[in-house]
Amino acid sequence: MNNAQKQTLEIQARQIAMNCACFKLRKASRAITQYYDTALEECGLKVTQLTLLVSLSIAGPVSVSTLAEELVMDRTTLTRNVDVLVKNGLAEVEQGKDKRVKLLKVTQTGRELLLKAFPLWEEAQNSLLARLGKQNWSELSKKLAVVTTLASIQ
Numbered sequence: 001m002n003n004a005q006k007q008t009l010e011i012q013a014r015q016i017a018m019n020c021a022c023f024k025l026r027k028a029s030r031a032i033t034q035y036y037d038t039a040l041e042e043c044g045l046k047v048t049q050l051t052l053l054v055s056l057s058i059a060g061p062v063s064v065s066t067l068a069e070e071l072v073m074d075r076t077t078l079t080r081n082v083d084v085l086v087k088n089g090l091a092e093v094e095q096g097k098d099k100r101v102k103l104l105k106v107t108q109t110g111r112e113l114l115l116k117a118f119p120l121w122e123e124a125q126n127s128l129l130a131r132l133g134k135q136n137w138s139e140l141s142k143k144l145a146v147v148t149t150l151a152s153i154q
Contacts, residue, residue, distance in 0.1 A: 039124030043116045053106055053114050061103040
C-alpha cells in the first residue's frame with residue numbers, strides 16, 4: 001500500500017468514526033451494556049440476559065422466531081443466548097402445538113432472579129436518567145425507536 005492509499009484509508013476511516021450511525025450506536029450500546037452489567041453484578045445477570053428474561057416474562061410462552069423478530073435479533077444469536085438461560089435454569093423450552101415450533105418461557109427460578117434484579121436495574125436506570133435528564137432521555141428514546149423502525153425497513 002502506497003502513501004496515497006494509506007492517507008485515503010485514514011481519511012475514510014476517520015469519516016466513518018465521526019459520522020457512521022452504526023459506529024456511534026454500537027459504541028453507545030457497548031458503553032451502556034457495561035454500565036448495566038456492572039449494576040447487575042450482584043445478582044449474577046448480564047443486561048442481555050435481563051432483557052431476554054423481561055421479554056419472555058412479557059410474552060409468555062413465545063416462539064424463537066417471534067421473540068427474535070420482537071428483539072430485532074437473528075435467530076441463531078437469540079438461540080445461543082437463550083441456551084445460556086436454559087442451562088442456568090432461568091428459562092425453558094417446551095414443544096408447541098406444532099411439533100416444529102419451540103416455545104420459550106421463564107422458569108420460577110428465572111422469575112425469582114428477576115425480582116432480585118429489578119431493584120438493581122432501577123437504581124442504575126434512575127442514576128443514568130438523573131445524569132442524562134428525563135427530557136433528554138424521552139427525546140433520545142423516541143429517536144431510537146424511529147431509528148430502529150427505519151433500519152428494520154428493507
